[in-house]
Amino acid sequence: MINETVISPAEQASARCLQQVFEAMAANKNFLVEAGAGAGKTYTLIKALRKQIDENAKKFLRMQRRIACITYTNIAKDEIRSRTDNHPAVFAETIHAFAWDAIRDFQKILRSQIHTLSDRWPERIAEAGGVTNQEVIYNLGYPKITDQEIFLHHDDVIKLLIYLLDDLKFQQILTSRYPVIFIDEYQDTNTDLANALLRNFIVPEKGPLIGFFGDHWQKIYGSRSIGLIQADADKLVVIGKEANFRSDRIIVDVLNNMRPELPQQYKDPGSVGEIIVYHSNEWTGQRRTGGHWAGDLPADVAHEYLNAVINDLKAKGWVFEKNTTKVLMLTNAVLAEEQGYSNLIAALGPDDLLEKQDDYISFLIDTIEPGIAAFIEGKYGKMIDAFGLQSPAISAHSKKIEWHEKIGRLEGLCREGTIGDVIDLLKETRKPPLPRRIEEKEIKLADLLAKPPEDRDEAETNFVEKYTSLRAVLYAEVSRAADFINDLTPFSTKHGVKGAQFDNVLVVLGRGWNHYNWKQMLEWAHAGIPAGKQDSFERNRNLFYVTCSRPKHRLALLFTQDLSNVAIEQLTAWFGNVLIPFNLPE
Template sequence: MSERMKQTNYKIAKAEADKVDEIIIDTIKEGVSFRVEAGAGSGKTYSLNRVIEWIQANKWSEYHKKKQNVVCITYTNAAVDVIAERLAKDSFILPSTIHSFAWSAIKQYQSTLIEIISANESLQPKEGNFSKIVEVQYTLGHRYQENGVLYLYHDDVIFLFNILLDNAKFRRIFSDKYPLILIDEYQDSFQSIVNRFIEHFISKGIGPQFGFFGDAWQTIYQSNKACGLIEHENIREIKKGSNFRSAPKIVETLNFIRPDLPQRSAIDDFEGEITVITCEDYNGLRRVERNFKDDLPVEEFQLRLSKLKDQIKNKIMSPKENLKVLMITHRVLASQQGYDKLLNIISDGLRDKEDAFLLFFMNMVEPIYEALNTNNMQLLFDTLKVKRYPINKKSEKQQWKELHEQLSLSRSQKSIDVLKTVFNSNLIPIPQSIQGYYELYYSAPETMYSNTNIKDFLDLDYAQFLAAIHFLYPESEFSTEHGVKGEEYDNVVFVVSRGWNQYQFEKYAPMIKNGYPADKEAAFIRNRNLFYVCCSRPKKRLFLFITIPIDDTFYNFLKELAGESNIVSYSQFLAKEI
């Protein structure tokens, strides 16, 4: 094949993507609100960054003169940091999570906030006298009062922001301050906020211009009151149709699942593979528990999955490629991996890597311990974010040696013991939120933390955190299907099994082609979205490992999805000459 022909896929896909980016920028120039519907692998983040760069280069004088800000709202603090790194320190573009943005927009109205809260008991802490409150703050995301200050819970901030958005005077000030609001991962935005943006601004053609970037089919956090697809006649739809992640065969599968947003693969050097591996060859007794009915017994499941991984690693993928196994829920993994108690407490904070303690242990304590354990000074520099050598004096060397010894001991104890070691060392920078809760552990141990109290939370064995951290690191082979949105891997084993009654792919996936009953719409969308997300993660190969019985309807769907020749039993797959 000639060099020109080898580049065809990429050249065409890149040209189409560049054209879409130009359309987005032209739409911003027009002042029209828009929605960029960006399917999996289409380069949504690249487009958002191009827009941000264009705004920085072309809107500085206009917005700076009026003391206005462009806001870029994104779903996680990690995403905020990525965007912030691309901006000048004095940039008028403000990257923020929705909670931080909402608070920055309302915090100056202290008397109004106190008035609203005093009229609503559900916003007041159960203990203490609210009449003595003189100030409202939002720091730790936990509701309590101390020294005349009421500290808000995360949801309180959203509730108060919504109330102020219903106030015409606030909206005028808000519109003057923020002429353009960009929202990344729009589909996961709070429905209540989006409704108000549409009602008060978009439907009337006034106020800020909105740019929504995301993918309605990647709405998988519906328990978080996510809005999903945003549609309005005053919102222009812009579709991205290129796929820079997946090989043509994978993209062909995605187009079968989602024909209304057809994609073109930009990959030229690998055609891609999809294989369905069934367990119809298993003749033993299957599970009878409610959420696992008809699934393989645990031991058989683990044995088959282990051998399946070995077959893929040893006979199919190259040593340079990676493999990810996607399973239905943290609940299934947590009991096997040893972090079930932690999951029961922080739940979404674990899934979204947003819990303050998890992040502190994962991104600070454990890398420092690893650096000290292996004498890796570069890792120590990088973790501490310092430029000078942190160990210059003999006394400093002794301090770090003692920290290493004490961490070696406390890591086998409770989480509070690890924190105590860190605090006593005075060597590691500690976030304000960690500092606050550490003090509350001793001064007010009954203070609520998620669905427990701070004492019970920090009295968890540190081993729970270690197990979760091992699971969350990128090199971990396992992940939940909910936890991989935005991720990509060379090879993916998508396990279709039992474990959570909200997800029954064998029932709902065929409805993608056959239609669904009106009373099952919510369940269908929930299952369809997660099925799509999982199928769109691989760059090269997708393996659907189905551990439950397959009826005719599901089999016919799989046959259309992958081709009958690509459906094999587990024993056939292991015996197959590759």
């Protein structure tokens, strides 16, 4: 009896995509792999890297050349290194580390451009007595200039790379060092950087072989990202990966209805799955009004709706456990109360907090939280990395004792003190030091507090109110918000979405974000996008698509925002007859 292996439609589509990638590389043609949600983009990227290793590694290493693979997160970088066995011919790094490695030897040119990097740099240069022959350095990402050194901000490194990419000599050196450059999650590439690559390498058909891997429908972070990279077909070969290895058939059908130009093949054509769409149009009470809350349920009613829908889904067989089911909150109506950081969100507003746009919050969540977590675990090397320090600075035994005592005090205040208590301690101990922007705000706040309230203008009054309120919030709310943003809880916002997958997903869609309006997005998808609104539409559509693509088996949507007849029609066109007008139980 012959045992025939059945190749699924998704596997066949994946093989076709990979063959096209290999053909493009063999012809030395720049290419772009457009891989929709669940398509297995990283698999294709790793296969392409291994093909390059097999064919070119010995030659490249002999000539001191490497295959560059640029990522946008440390997690992705580590995964690529692991899956290529840390091969010495592969230089897998984040975009900032790659940029610095590429430009660090051009010290004279770097110094000549420092004054152009931001409005703040000329002031720093003047305070330091000018740019002379200082060494330009990039490590912690905090901008500073002394008589010996110039420290770059993270954004500065990208700007300098963009500037140098227009230099012919730099192009030649970069091509010599990295004859092959792959860019993971290409849609998150800085727009100016992507255009520099197009302008200098892809359009003139010179320089390194460049391969882009990603999906412009999954661009959900940052307005400075390029999204779709486009060039003439003879300059950039676009390869669609028409596969979905994640979701059951009914979910893939919905994704294909949303995106017919990149139809995905099923991993298991016999799979079933489940989709339910709940909406709250039957509710007859007074909805919220004004600004970005218009049309949503009151917060307490939205909370009741969420609980009622969860109970209804449980009755249908859903199990709400952390490792099985995820609730994705695309609303602020119930978030803060649900998660225990309502005072923090009241002080800052949702965008400053959950998008970490405020200097205090980005520092506390990205630096203090992981540093304290490492301290509690006794992982001091990890703590040093989190705090952005050089390890020799605390190598002496006496220094270790001093650090242990002061970080112990910090850890205690993080548990029991306010944000202001934590900031004041860091001003005293400088372990770790505050970023310059926070130091400047602290000085400004002290100066304004010393000023009679009646002498402050409106902007000064708002500044004082914002940061006195923030400093008064218990630091524990920062930890809870950090857990939420970093996706450690059963709930998740848009910031914990991309790349994750779960058995079952409940998506709660409402108002409260400045940039998101689900009813409007559905209406535009149905009737056409108004002039000048393409970016706004894509921002909403992309996040909606990404969240709907997360589950393997079951997807439920709950709209707490009211929906028009046109919006209902569009949902029906995408999802079929699965809409339930849901009201609260008596």
